[in-house]
Amino acid sequence: MSLVSLNSSVEKNTDSGKQTRQVRELVASWGNQTRKGIVLRGERLKELSREAVLARGLGRSYGDSALPADESDILVETMMADRILAFDPESGHIRVEAGMSLFELNRLFLRRGFFCPVSPGTQFVTFGGMVASDVHGKMSHASGCFGSHHVNSMLMRVADGRLIECNADCEPDLFWATIGGMGLTGHILEVEFTLERITSPWIYSQSRRIANIDSFMDHLLDDGAQWPHGVGWIDCVSQGRNMGRGLLDVGRWASEDEAQGRSLPTKRRASFPMYLPEWALNRFTVKSFNTLYYWKHLQKKREGIRHPDDFFYPLDAILNWNKVYGRRGFTQYQCVLPSSAGRGAARHFLSVLTALGGASPLCVIKDCGEEGKGMLSFPMKGISIALDLAIRDNTQQIVDRLNQVVIELGGRIYLTKDTFTRAEDFRRMEPRLDAFLAVREKWDPKGKFSSAQSKRLFGR
Amino acid sequence: MNTILLGGTKGIGRALAREIIEAGNQVFLIGRDPDELERSAADLRARHPQNTETGWALCDLEDPSSFEKALTLGTAYLGRLHTVVVTAGLFALQEDLEEDTELARRLLTVNFANTVTFCEYARKRLLAQGGGTLCVLSSVAGDRGRKPVALYGASKAGLSHYLESLDHKYRDQGLITICVKPGFVRTGMTAGLKAPPFAGNPEDVAKTIYRAIEKGSPLVYTPAMWGVVMAVIRRLPRGVMRRINF
Ligand SMILES: Cc1cc2nc3c(=O)[nH]c(=O)nc-3n(C[C@H](O)[C@H](O)[C@H](O)COP(=O)(O)OP(=O)(O)OC[C@H]3O[C@@H](n4cnc5c(N)ncnc54)[C@H](O)[C@@H]3O)c2cc1C
Numbered sequence: 001m002s003l004v005s006l007n008s009s010v011e012k013n014t015d016s017g018k019q020t021r022q023v024r025e026l027v028a029s030w031g032n033q034t035r036k037g038i039v040l041r042g043e044r045l046k047e048l049s050r051e052a053v054l055a056r057g058l059g060r061s062y063g064d065s066a067l068p069a070d071e072s073d074i075l076v077e078t079m080m081a082d083r084i085l086a087f088d089p090e091s092g093h094i095r096v097e098a099g100m101s102l103f104e105l106n107r108l109f110l111r112r113g114f115f116c117p118v119s120p121g122t123q124f125v126t127f128g129g130m131v132a133s134d135v136h137g138k139m140s141h142a143s144g145c146f147g148s149h150h151v152n153s154m155l156m157r158v159a160d161g162r163l164i165e166c167n168a169d170c171e172p173d174l175f176w177a178t179i180g181g182m183g184l185t186g187h188i189l190e191v192e193f194t195l196e197r198i199t200s201p202w203i204y205s206q207s208r209r210i211a212n213i214d215s216f217m218d219h220l221l222d223d224g225a226q227w228p229h230g231v232g233w234i235d236c237v238s239q240g241r242n243m244g245r246g247l248l249d250v251g252r253w254a255s256e257d258e259a260q261g262r263s264l265p266t267k268r269r270a271s272f273p274m275y276l277p278e279w280a281l282n283r284f285t286v287k288s289f290n291t292l293y294y295w296k297h298l299q300k301k302r303e304g305i306r307h308p309d310d311f312f313y314p315l316d317a318i319l320n321w322n323k324v325y326g327r328r329g330f331t332q333y334q335c336v337l338p339s340s341a342g343r344g345a346a347r348h349f350l351s352v353l354t355a356l357g358g359a360s361p362l363c364v365i366k367d368c369g370e371e372g373k374g375m376l377s378f379p380m381k382g383i384s385i386a387l388d389l390a391i392r393d394n395t396q397q398i399v400d401r402l403n404q405v406v407i408e409l410g411g412r413i414y415l416t417k418d419t420f421t422r423a424e425d426f427r428r429m430e431p432r433l434d435a436f437l438a439v440r441e442k443w444d445p446k447g448k449f450s451s452a453q454s455k456r457l458f459g460r
Numbered sequence: 461m462n463t464i465l466l467g468g469t470k471g472i473g474r475a476l477a478r479e480i481i482e483a484g485n486q487v488f489l490i491g492r493d494p495d496e497l498e499r500s501a502a503d504l505r506a507r508h509p510q511n512t513e514t515g516w517a518l519c520d521l522e523d524p525s526s527f528e529k530a531l532t533l534g535t536a537y538l539g540r541l542h543t544v545v546v547t548a549g550l551f552a553l554q555e556d557l558e559e560d561t562e563l564a565r566r567l568l569t570v571n572f573a574n575t576v577t578f579c580e581y582a583r584k585r586l587l588a589q590g591g592g593t594l595c596v597l598s599s600v601a602g603d604r605g606r607k608p609v610a611l612y613g614a615s616k617a618g619l620s621h622y623l624e625s626l627d628h629k630y631r632d633q634g635l636i637t638i639c640v641k642p643g644f645v646r647t648g649m650t651a652g653l654k655a656p657p658f659a660g661n662p663e664d665v666a667k668t669i670y671r672a673i674e675k676g677s678p679l680v681y682t683p684a685m686w687g688v689v690m691a692v693i694r695r696l697p698r699g700v701m702r703r704i705n706f
């Protein structure tokens with residue numbers, strides 16, 4: 001079955017009986033940074049994407065990548081463009097509109113024996129957003145990134161107004177620059193990829209306590225070779241012998257026998273009711289939280305069948321958990337430390353972090369896997385570390401200092417999480433930048449597309 | 461439940477089509493845009509538990525000559541017809557309607573005269589085969605004369621009136637008529653408007669409508685809180701309505 005046959009590149013203007021209303025509104029990132037802009041919403045992405053300077057999905061990027069650069073900028077929100085355009089149950093090939101969410105895909109296909117080959121730590125993301133950030137998951141060491149390794153083709157609206165179907169053979173420069181390109185090369189309207197077959201909708205997982213960062217480095221690599229999915233949570237507050245202690249969570253899809261035909265229940269979700277005041281998160285509460293989290297595992301090891309939502313998306317259990325950080329919001333610092341920097345790199349990074357006192361109740365560590373093929377994709381061979389920082393007066397200094405370490409070690413940061421990196425620092429960690437900017441210039445010579453992030457880092 | 465759905469390409473209709481399909485039923489889409497219909501039919505097929513195909517045909521609420529044919533094609537496709545649903549409708553701001561009288565005429569025609577005409581064809585067809593359900597989306601805007609929805613509200617008031625009468629008159633003969641009155645629902649229709657408290661999502665609203673069809677409830681407010689809100693609004697004295705802008 002050719003999936004592309006359904007995509008009509010013919011356009012027409014249909015009168016929907018209503019003029020589009022353009023009102024300025026406050027647009028927020030997941031870290032609760034806000035900017036004013038004009039947001040268009042609707043089902044018809046082909047029409048709505050014509051004027052827009054940036055597309056936006058479910059706003060799960062922590063940083064300023066889905067925020068407008070200017071008050072008069074028009075954004076198109078893709079959420080309502082959420083249809084499956086083709087699905088072949090034999091091969092698992094699927095083509096969807098860019099606003100479809102991973103949540104909806106899971107709801108429909110987990111129980112039918114299919115899963116998205118890459119899934120980030122939340123399912124409230126759109127496929128457009130997953131391509132634009134070239135997301136990686138718990139399985140990046142095994143399955144790579146969504147865009148780089150799994151997208152077969154996509155339909156885009158580019159700056160001169162044309163609709164272009166691009167893939168590795170057709171307009172490959174546009175294709176590879178768009179994967180991980182943070183929305184700056186054009187609007188993604190449709191995405192085609194292949195679902196992975198799974199043995200059951202349940203996960204068989206093992207989680208255990210790890211004593212410190214050195215032990216973590218060993219286990220990430222050893223366990224990674226045996227388990228397709230794996231991620232670690234580390235305590236970034238403890239110093240000395242306990243530095244980098246935490247939990248390692250690995251898993252695989254349960255076999256039919258293990259699942260015993262049990263049907264998968266739908267998870268209930270709570271919602272965080274309000275913004276916490278700033279004093280609620282301090283060194284003491286964070287430390288207590290981390291200790292509790294570590295010791296929650298009384299036995300050193302726990303193994304068995306788990307709901308995939310608990311395994312892949314623990315944070316989705318509470319909607320709007322980002323309000324915990326108060327109105328001032330927070331940022332996530334995520335970097336990769338390349339294998340070439342040696343085994344001591346993570347310990348060095350953590351010692352700088354703990355000395356800065358950048359308390360974070362959640363710090364995630366994983367094996368990054370192979371480098372993404374997207375021109376600005378984040379992963380490279382090495383260890384990724386991600387930590388949340390409540391925004392305080394010294395956040396800029398903390399990020400600057402951490403960036404200095406990352407530059408020295410030859411690593412880089414993840415754009416979809418970033419709000420504070422300085423343009424000159426980003427350039428120093430990104431040798432691929434000029435090649436990306438050249439493709440962007442080719443497809444958008446007049447500078448139509450921009451975001452708050454692109455203005456901060458690339459000047460437009 | 462075999463259903464013909466007019467308006468399933470967007471908003472509440474899209475969500476309702478999915479709700480019906482995912483329960484393993486058959487839907488036949490009718491609407492005005494072939495491209496959109498084909499894409500929505502593909503979406504429904506992928507969501508159907510048995511991957512069953514969804515058919516579609518053209519039907520434009522601005523063109524009454526398209527109604528009979530669409531119903532005939534739908535019935536032929538589905539075999540036995542159980543339910544006809546209309547979620548298609550037009551909305552425009554009162555200020556735009558006041559300025560553009562031609563737009564007002566179009567909206568009044570589509571939402572009232574043509575929707576009722578369509579329902580008349582559907583009524584005859586359902587009665588002829590021994591009964592069934594006719595479910596139509598009206599609006600809370602038709603419950604009381606209000607400043608911000610004078611024209612749109614009037615079209616929906618007329619529609620609600622007709623649907624109530626139809627249910628009184630034909631329920632004995634097996635025709636169940638359901639009048640759905642949504643409050644504010646976040647769809648493309650309301651994009652750009654400031655959402656009031658108790659705004660709903662199309663998915664939740666669709667679940668309520670599906671249940672109402674199963675139960676045969678003649679009148680549904682959704683989200684439910686709007687039933688309470690409108691009960692108060694209907695009782696407010698005229699002097700108060702003249703002063704407030706709700
Ligand atoms: C709890 C949590 C856990 C996470 N875990 C992971 C993880 O494990 N791995 C990982 O890689 N990421 C992770 N993320 C980050 C998240 O996956 C990305 O930020 C993702 O891009 C968000 O998708 P979105 O649809 O919300 O996009 P948005 O946040 O709305 O947009 C993100 C970027 O994509 C662009 N974009 C969106 N849609 C389109 C489109 N149709 N066309 C062109 N550009 C578009 C925007 O312009 C913007 O630059 C996590 C986020 C959260 C909140």
Ligand SMILES: NC(=O)c1ccc[n+]([C@@H]2O[C@H](COP(=O)([O-])OP(=O)(O)OC[C@H]3O[C@@H](n4cnc5c(N)ncnc54)[C@H](OP(=O)(O)O)[C@@H]3O)[C@@H](O)[C@H]2O)c1
Pocket residue numbers: 016017466467468469470471472473490491492493496519520521522547548549550551570597598599600601641642643644645646647648649650
């Ligand atoms: N959203 C609310 O808050 C709200 C509140 C109260 C009542 N309602 C009522 O609920 C119903 C559904 O609303 P919604 O928000 O889902 O609307 P919507 O998102 O605008 O969807 C309207 C649907 O009607 C179709 N349609 C419009 N004009 C048509 C025509 N001339 N011929 C055939 N089909 C036509 C559209 O098809 P295309 O794809 O071809 O455009 C689309 O599928 C409407 O009757 C509305 O008045 C809505």
